[in-house]
Amino acid sequence: MRRFFSMLLTALLLFSLTACGSAPAPGSSGPSQPEEQPSAEAGQETPAQPEPYTILDPTVMPEGGSRDGVTYAAYDGVVEHLFFHPVVAYPELAFDGDYKSDGIDDWMVTAGEYLKILESVYEKGYILVDINDCWSEQTGEDGQVRMVKNTLYLPEGKQPLILSYDDVNYYEYMLENGFTYKLILGEDGRLWSWGLDPEGNEVTSRDLDAVTILDKFVEEHPDFSPFGAKGCLSLTGYEGVLGYRTQTDKDNWTAEREANRQKEIEAVKPIIAELKRTGWTFGSHTWGHISLNTRTYETVTADMQKWFDEVGSLVGETQVLFYPFGGRLDGDDVQQTGPAFQWMQQQGFRIFCSVGIDSWSKCKSDISAVICDRLHPDGTTLRSAKGRERYMKFYDAKDILDLSVRPQREVGWQS
Ligand SMILES: [Zn+2]
Numbered sequence: 001m002r003r004f005f006s007m008l009l010t011a012l013l014l015f016s017l018t019a020c021g022s023a024p025a026p027g028s029s030g031p032s033q034p035e036e037q038p039s040a041e042a043g044q045e046t047p048a049q050p051e052p053y054t055i056l057d058p059t060v061m062p063e064g065g066s067r068d069g070v071t072y073a074a075y076d077g078v079v080e081h082l083f084f085h086p087v088v089a090y091p092e093l094a095f096d097g098d099y100k101s102d103g104i105d106d107w108m109v110t111a112g113e114y115l116k117i118l119e120s121v122y123e124k125g126y127i128l129v130d131i132n133d134c135w136s137e138q139t140g141e142d143g144q145v146r147m148v149k150n151t152l153y154l155p156e157g158k159q160p161l162i163l164s165y166d167d168v169n170y171y172e173y174m175l176e177n178g179f180t181y182k183l184i185l186g187e188d189g190r191l192w193s194w195g196l197d198p199e200g201n202e203v204t205s206r207d208l209d210a211v212t213i214l215d216k217f218v219e220e221h222p223d224f225s226p227f228g229a230k231g232c233l234s235l236t237g238y239e240g241v242l243g244y245r246t247q248t249d250k251d252n253w254t255a256e257r258e259a260n261r262q263k264e265i266e267a268v269k270p271i272i273a274e275l276k277r278t279g280w281t282f283g284s285h286t287w288g289h290i291s292l293n294t295r296t297y298e299t300v301t302a303d304m305q306k307w308f309d310e311v312g313s314l315v316g317e318t319q320v321l322f323y324p325f326g327g328r329l330d331g332d333d334v335q336q337t338g339p340a341f342q343w344m345q346q347q348g349f350r351i352f353c354s355v356g357i358d359s360w361s362k363c364k365s366d367i368s369a370v371i372c373d374r375l376h377p378d379g380t381t382l383r384s385a386k387g388r389e390r391y392m393k394f395y396d397a398k399d400i401l402d403l404s405v406r407p408q409r410e411v412g413w414q415s
Contacts, residue, residue, distance in 0.1 A: 055279055084164075114210060134160070180209045234282075236287060
């Protein structure tokens with residue numbers, strides 16, 4: 001069942017992630033409260049010193065059982081896990097009726113919908129935790145090392161939530177389809193998105209990109225992230241990372257292209273450092289966004305070597321692998337531990353994430369690894385009656401789905 005679902009998802013995503021186009025039409029219902037980026041003082045050349053940022057360990061009970069007047073309690077229940085793709089900044093470009101429109105409608109949410117989802121999960125008592133804090137390696141009585149689920153110490157009554165974000169690469173096709181172009185460091189030392197609006201004007205904003213919207217939300221609601229956690233960014237490598245073209249290309253590689261690549265590498269380093277400092281972590285989504293369930297062992301290992309060379313070298317070590325298209329390693333990682341899975345584990349991966357209908361997870365018994373599913377707030381689940389039911393603990397799709405900007409397609413829970 002689960003496997004069938006991920007194969008279906010594979011087929012659908014393959015279909016959706018292959019192209020582009022554009023044609024603006026006004027009438028966006030983007031997020032409110034635009035924020036002006038402060039301009040630099042005359043003569044000021046280096047960015048302002050950013051605010052200090054504290055990251056705490058949720059596996060340790062605060063001394064005396066409370067912190068900042070809040071009582072903490074042990075939590076051993078389910079850790080919910082939602083994942084997003086980049087969010088649509090300009091629906092009039094995304095949903096312009098070209099052949100990408102339906103794919104974006106299926107697999108993405110708009111910036112406005114995303115903010116509403118954050119508001120809803122916050123109001124329902126979820127708090128953010130880092131995926132890396134939810135499990136750890138332990139040696140059992142039999143001498144075997146395995147991943148085990150950690151007890152978390154949370155503000156009493158709160159529920160833990162992992163957020164992850166796939167394909168935070170700012171692919172070429174996205175640039176002309178209503179997404180932001182890249183993350184940049186503002187003169188205030190904070191992260192902003194940069195891009196072009198439908199009229200072609202440059203826009204620097206914190207209200208149009210999934211990363212900066214969450215940053216801002218946590219600034220305004222610090223109790224949404226009592227440990228400082230944000231989300232885990234799942235990166236491929238074939239079109240660079242975070243909007244910077246840090247990739248190699250086997251065709252026509254020239255000294256000039258290499259020089260440009262080095263410039264992009266230098267430019268993205270402070271962005272990565274600031275993300276890490278402010279609670280964001282990184283995971284691998286393979287270099288080429290390849291289907292791990294169907295590709296050969298040789299293809300998988302060669303692709304991942306490229307990921308380590310071009311992406312891992314920038315973001316550092318990670319233990320989290322996000323399956324492209326949800327495709328499980330060796331075609332099945334639930335019943336078996338195949339050769340590609342074992343190889344990935346030897347490279348340091350411990351948390352293997354697919355996609356499913358709930359936040360299911362399983363610590364494997366034969367190898368130190370945990371496999372898990374993530375839920376996917378997007379057009380497919382927002383539009384479906386079953387989806388609306390399943391996601392009700394997070395939000396009511398009826399309050400989120402913005403039909404004023406999305407294509408006129410079927411909504412299962414209407415009528
Ligand atoms: Zn992906």
